Amino acid sequence: MEQSAHSYSHVVRARNSASTRAGGEFAAMSTTTRSRRSRRNASAMRMVGALLALFREAAGYTQKSLGEIFVVGEQQIASIEQGRRPLKMDLAEQLDQLLDTKGALVAALSEMPEVDLIPLWAEEFLDREREAIAISSYENQVLPGLLQTEPYAWAVFRSRVPFYDEDTIAQLVAARIERQGILQGKNPPITCFVVWEPVLRAPIGGREVWIEQLRHLRACSELPGLMFQVLPMNRTSHAGLNGPFVLLETPEHQRLAYAENQRGSQLIADPDEVAILTQKCAMLRSQALTPEDTRDLLDRLLGEA
Template structure:
């Protein structure tokens, strides 16, 4: 079954929590806009939570409990959500957060970060999937990925930092033409205001990212979250202690990677310029 038509196992639990938020809000005689203003979030955030389209995260649950005088009912509901509710189906929840984020910090050691991919590179990535995807599935996924490309060029883009393993830039996914197009694109991205790209060179004796890739983000409400993917799933991390560990890893990775000027020089070298 295609991932976008597969029923989300966590949908009923998310809707239940959303209905609770809506009921408590109405009992407090507040509109969605009024509650959003008091909670210091966007009205769309409250609307999406009440509709079951967006999970209620712990920090916001505690804030709403205080504002609505609900005796920790929402915090308790979030803490006891089924574990699957912490894993967004096919990264849909992460992509919502990515588009709204104030800041993104992305470490990748297997493939170019989605926001830096060209259309042909993305197509080459999806063609390597096992089991093989149909041509229709590949094109649908490529289109969805390309729809994210404007994030770095928005009127108010996020502050974005990328640390990429040199091995990613050595692989020739899709062949030489796709490879050179990808390198030129990454080199151009190093010139985007607010975007920092650093390469983690091969041959290091220490490496803070051996446990795998991850993404850190800061929401408009200044909540810090992390996102990780595995072979068969993905996880949105909101626990402050776990996010802190990944933030410390990222800080160490930035000291171990090439600086901005060295990264540009390596890309120019790979491009033969």
């Protein structure tokens, strides 16, 4: 299988996060998961580090020469610039003065959030999703983010425990709606969504939100290259009992998988692990209603509503 320049081959990445949803996929894969504790504002730290590198180079300093001036060493400067070590406020003040940055580093530190809105592990997945040529998704908790209406997304984020404040929810919803642009682009990816029927019938957000969401799903089901299928409740065999997952194919034809559970998420590129999920996806599609029968189900639900 052809690999991209930034290969993820034979890697399973795991991240802990209180912001992930219920799931439970890959409970049996813990032995292949590499866990690493990361700072909760790692993205912001990387941005501050990138600013420092930019200012340092503009002023004509190397990491070594800057480290010698402040007696912190070249390695510490490198770690700060790479986002692996936090920049302390007192050092930021001295750097602003030396590099003549008009207080930019101090201002960046002052505005740096304690927790990233979108953690690094999620950014990695979103980057791959944006460039994917094919996306397959199975959901048994909530409707796929790429198919959610704005009111439904608000209801999902308002259901989170511990609770988000309204400003945070607004930012998360805006980011989710922006993601959906990939379905409307000039060359959208081939997408397949399989959703368990209880998810479709759950009136998240109330009756009006639910009806609007059903109408949106019905419209999305007509998009070119998009297949929406419902897995009925009366099936006696169910290949997705372990939880939701997403399969991606990159422009280089690398296949990746992503899964979430109550306390973490995984971006998976190990071919053997991706193959297992690919088999599950194929089985789920065979167990689900056809896209045509799914549209009929949506029409019936809307008629009953």
